[in-house]
Amino acid sequence: MRKSVYANYSSFIRTSKEISNLEGQLLSLKNLLSTQSALVQGLAEGVHADSLYPGTEGSTEEDMFNFEDPEPSKIEKWLADFVETLEVLLAERKVDEALAALDEGERTAKEANHRQTLTPKAFSSLQTTITEQRQKLADQLAEAACQPSTRGVELRTAVQALKQLGDGPRAHILLLKSHHQKLQYNMQDLRPSGASYGGAYTAALSQLVFSTIAQAASDSLAVFGDEPAYASELVTWAVKQTEASALLVKRHVLASSAAAGGLRVVAECVQICLGYCSLLEVRGLALSPVLLRLFRPSVEQALSANLKRIEQSTAALAAADDWSLAYPPVGSRPLGTTSLGSVIASQPKLSSSAHRFTSMVQEICQDVGPLESLQLADHALEGLLQAFNSYINILINALPGSMETENLEGSGSRIVRMAETETQQIALLANALLLADELLPRAAIKLSCLQQPSRIDDPPRRNSDRQARLPEQRELKKRLQRLVDQLRDSFCRQHALDIIFTEDGGVRLSAEMYISMDEIADEPEWFPSPIYQELFAKLTRMASIASDMFVGRERFATILLMRLTETVILWLSDDQSFWEEIEEGPKPLGPLGLQQFYLDMEFVILFASQGRYLSRNLHQVIKNIIGRALEAVAATGLDPYRVLPEEDWFAEVAQIAIKMLTGKANFGNVDRDVVSPTASVSAKSISSVLSHGSN
Template sequence: MRMESSEEEDDFPTIESVTPQSKIDTIFQSHTEKGIRKICFELLDLKDAVDNLCGNTRSKYLAFLRLSEEVVETEHEMTELRKHISSQGLLIQDLMSGVCRELDEWTQANGDTGEDHDGSQSGEIDELFPSEVEDKKALFLEHIDVLLVEHKMEEAIDALESEERNNADLKISAGNSSAEPSTYKSALLKRRAMLENQLIEMIQQPSVSVIEIKKALLSLVKLGKGSTAHQLLLKSYGSRLQRSIEAFLPLCPCYPETYPATLSNLVFSSISLTAKESGLMFGDNPVFGDKVVQWAEWEIESFVKLVKEHAPSSETTSALRAASVCVQASLNHSSALEPQGLKLSKLLLVLLRPYLEEVLELNFRRARKTILDFDGSDRNMPLSPRFASPLSTFARSSDSLLVSSGMRFIHTVKDIVEQLTHLTIVNFGGNILTRISQLFDKYVDVLIKALPGPTEDDNLAELKESAPFRAETDSEQLALLGTAFTIAEELLPMVASRLWNILNETKEAGNSLTETISPPGNTNLELKDWRRLLQHSLDKLRDHFCRQYVVTFIYSRDGNTRLEAQIYLDDKGEDLISSSDPLPSLPFQALFGKLQQLVTVAGDVLLGREKIQKVLLARLTETVVMWLSEEEEFWSFLEDKAAPLQARGLQQVNNV
């Protein structure tokens, strides 16, 4: 049987969709009972799926039949509706024909009616039957609506202007301003308002180009909204400026000293462009010009706040440089705006003055701490030989801390001066020079603490014990004096020469730009006045040295004076030397010898500075005379009649 079936399969080829029995036997004859049961369950599931599919097909077919019936019914109803509309149209035509016929008959029967009555009838007829003019108005309004939908605003404005020119009723005159507007005019006003809103919305979009904004603003001006257009112009340029600033602010830490110049360029270029566009669009209208000035002042105030907020720490030289760059850049830009009628320099100075003075104050406080920081004297302070050589000559005769303090002082002042820009010096140079003289006075106080002897200043007396170094010997004290005089007479004038040159140039330039923006009274501090301030500090140091030098000689360690009046009352040896000039008393001879020794030391320490030596010796002599003139006990003893002054003593006093 198996052989016969195989022969039949060869004679009749199998169909792909039908599996032959032989193949089924070959596949499943090796299956177990469990496998056969599994196959049976799968076949049952397939049977259920086929039954469900057949049921779904039948239900969908029935739904399709119902839908077809509904379509047929709908077509029938539409046919009936067309017939009804046609019958209604015929009825309306018959009605209109009848009305017209009755009107003709009524007109013929009342042919002698007055013109006024005819006018009212024609008006009623016109209301019943729209005229050709009304049709044109409706078409025009529809045309405007289409232009508004398509955002063709320029064409809509041109169409409205043309319609207003051709229709006198659309123009509002002074005589009929209180009259009620017509329906057509109200419709045009409504569409005009819609057009204005579209223009305003477009201008406020951040992605709109500058050219499109200009076109929209000009369109608003054409619509008679000049004030609104100008306000939107300022707002638009202000928004663009704000976005530019926000994009730049994250970069400020990368440029701590020069970022104010970039901010100034952004702000003032925007102000210049806004003023230019305002003039082109609105002309020389003073009202709009004042609004531009007010807007520019507000932007400048915001600019100064931004500079302060993103500036480095106020006590650093970077902050001083940033403030100076801000003054230079902003004043240059504001001067460039003056030909456009924007005078903003005074406002800038008012806003920048507190900021710069605060930075200067904190920088000079830092400078004071740096000068007094003797523990950091080994820090690298590069000075050119021009500044270092005059001070290095005192290194052999004094403590190294003294020379280091002098170099630190000059380096600190020089570092501050180098941060200043031209216009900063023009407007704040006098203030800076005064601060330099005050800083030198503080430095002199430090040097006074290093000198031995008492002091009349209570504050200095309290700090005597905390002096970083002490000048005990004559050479050390003279080196200290020489350092102070060298700084005041040579080095500080060299450092401040740039400031004086700029201030003098500004003062001599009668019509210069810098003079117009420089505040009055800034250059009142003359060079001689500044030198007088320095000289006052030097005199304080020199007087302290002379006073302690003379007092140390006159008074012994136990507090007794070496210069007593008794030596001038003693007539011992008068007969021996009555014919010759007696020498000064022994204390004065000792003082003269001490001064001679001081002159010798000064010749070595203050080599090449003869002026200082002469002034110092003269002041020492004056100090002795002043001490004698103020010593009441000495003179009261001489004036005592019980012990008259002898001739020899009188000659000694005269020889002194």
């Protein structure tokens, strides 16, 4: 109901003022009619008296004018004394006695008029005197009410007396005007320009303004009660004073702080104003919506500037970040388990730019006080997501391949220090994962708690609020995961390209490496192709690094290795030039080439399976690739299954290769002297190696 009233308040106030003016006009009309009635009655009585005392027949004109003035009557003597007494009371400013005298004069005039003890002339004179003295007293009271020295009881007395004189609207206006003048006078002592911090000025101004409004409301209620017209005028006046004070706070405090991104200063000043304003609610004055409407742009500006500062600050640190993970500085480590950064106690290692991002997000979440009332929690959360998106882009640009692309395109993006080693590049993923898994979701929970506050004495409502937030949290998790996936995909794409292509742009994974095998007369020494050896070595190194960085998040490390393997195999599956040479020639794929290709794919399946990152998708793609190669050989007229060894042979060779590449094989009884992990193993010596190999 209150919201509805405030929504149509201007119309309500305008109608109330029109009714008040109409009441004043009706009162003036009543007085005018009373005066006219008295005049008409006096004229009638005068005519009646002349008819009762006509000149006698035969009398002369001299006789008619030859008489002495009669002695003044008792009522006429009272009238003279009354006028003199009233003038003395007004001169001495004895308001209560003057009011009593005026009331007595009106009663006496009515009685005399009723009993016809006053002549029309005397009655008219009495009425005029009372009206003039009332106006004079009203002017004196108005002048007294406007004096700065008139305070408290004196002001209420003067306003009350003015109301009793029948001029209530004027009395209420003077009451509010008096409080406004005192407010302006007291505000002269406030000096905002001399203070470096605006909280003290805001508190002093708010206390002065809202205490004045509270006093004006008390005086209005004491004198005029809860009459709608006067209550509406009081609310209108209070809104104007609140708006004026809010504009002063914005001009002297919020403007500069908001532009500089000082969200904490802005938030504290807004909270101070709202705190003092809330004290008026017990008096029926809900002025908080006025403050919120005026302060919202400043808070939005401060929030936006703060979010922008997060992007700029993290970007500046990223230009010098060595991408090594470390614990946060002792001074910046959050204390207690209930703080937003309590998660850092369990996974505290981040690079310097990520630590900076974390601390600045914590600062925003510590300053979220006015965001609840201003309904800016969603805006703050969306801004944090945008800041995280910018940070993800920075991390992507830190990958060597992204840096080269950026320089070629001339995109003009921020300068970022390149993550040269695999450890540094995986540290980029660790930064993104920790922020997305812990920091931002906890910030979202804190912000969403502001949107749906729960009460201690209402557990069912608290549970329903928590359930209502679940879809929002799931959507947030998905958005964060998509951003992390962008970094992960860029990481996998870069390392896949490093494996597939040489430094000078040549292709390591080509059809020629398989087709040319059948042109050699001697039987080859069977071992996985070098490109797949390199893929296995890279995945092994990354698995070791990830096991140290992703403690408690092994699933992410597994998915990372899975995606990297899939990226290489999918490139092979989609390489049209590779399959055109395999399927169309000019040289066909022979038995030895098919056997090597089959061995390479089985090798990938085996080490991915042992590393527990063989996905169903990866397994199916490899099977499809093998089937396509078999079909290419079958198209030449050969039966591919007759030229290939048994399945166990491929598994044995792949297992031996893994042992050799990891240094776990023992070849003491092998005919060939294997001196390095990259040496080949003859198909004839496979069984010997397997029988004597160390597990």
